[in-house]
Amino acid sequence: MFHPPANHTKLHGTYRLPLGYQMDASYYYLKLRWSVPCGPNSVITFPSMPWLKPWYWWSWPVLPLGLQWHEQRRTSLGYDAETPAMLIQAVIYLGIIAVTRMVRPNLLKLCHNRRSEKSFIPSPFLHAMVKATAVWFIVVAHVVPFFLVPRTAHPLLGWPLYLLGAAALCSIVISVFLLPPLPVLTLLLGIVGSLFVMAFPWYSDGITRALALFGYAFCCAPFLWASLTRTVISLQSLLEREAVFLRLGESMPLSESNKLY
Incomplete structure (x- = not known):
């Protein structure tokens, strides 16, 4: 399992968890819906290009999962900074x-x-x-x-x-x-x-x-x-x-x- 550095420095680059901990979201992109039965040790990954991750505003409607991700963002962090x-x-x-x-x-x-x-x-x-x-x-x-x-x-x-x-x-x-x-x-x-x-x-x-x-x-x-x-x-x-x-x-x-x- 991947552990962050102990001195609290920021990470740079793209990292993926070991295979047993992640589920590939590309299948759900093809099916155009997001219904993944996540367990306590499961992680959804987005293996597309870094610029098409769902937390960027241009990822939707290029990819169909953006609105659902941003709905979670709206109820948690909000958009006061932007x-x-x-x-x-x-x-x-x-x-x-x-x-x-x-x-x-x-x-x-x-x-x-x-x-x-x-x-x-x-x-x-x-x-x-x-x-x-x-x-x-x-x-x-x-x-x-x-x-x-x-x-x-x-x-x-x-x-x-x-x-x-x-x-x-x-x-x-x-x-x-x-x-x-x-x-x-x-x-x-x-x-x-x-x-x-x-x-x-x-x-x-x-x-x-x-x-x-x-x-x-x-x-x-x-x-x-x-x-x-x-x-x-x-x-x-x-x-x-x-x-x-x-x-x-x-x-x-x-x-x-x-x-x-």
Whole structure:
């Protein structure tokens, strides 16, 4: 049997008890229910990856045992340590969404007025850099909020906070690059749909659940590709309009070019 160190130092790494003391929970993952007749010397182990243990908020609905574990957590330890950080993040995200909604019309006017100013015409390399930067920021907007949510938060609170954070950061990208909202938010909507597919409670076993998720991903792939294409086309048309208006500004006086608006 494994004994902790005598000097009360913290353990680092992943440890398993001897075989006679543990029951593998992977079978119960496949059956999608948790009814293990535990004896006084029995331990349930979770042999999956460390990041998919049931005490992390993202483990549910990826794995179906998370809510039952967190129900035990709620009645024992509670969530007093995670609640203040989650409330602060929610307020910040709501503030970001409100600010970007107010700033977007001013950004449109600023971009509209800059077309009459003389400047250089963007090169194809700069076009490609702008497109790559916009796509990169969209990806970052979906990744960063995942790491900001407290790891041991309740899944029913952690996932909405993550989705709110991703929507807030996506709103910044939409406002800065003047993109249409729906193509940028398509990936976020796809994540919401995948959560509902995984959380569906009437699957007969884990294999059926995995096949349903695979079918959903197969159906969503064309929409994600179309949204990416639409985003790139929007950036291309924006850059081309800028170049056209810059050429017009060079070929006629400023007072005459303003008449176009």
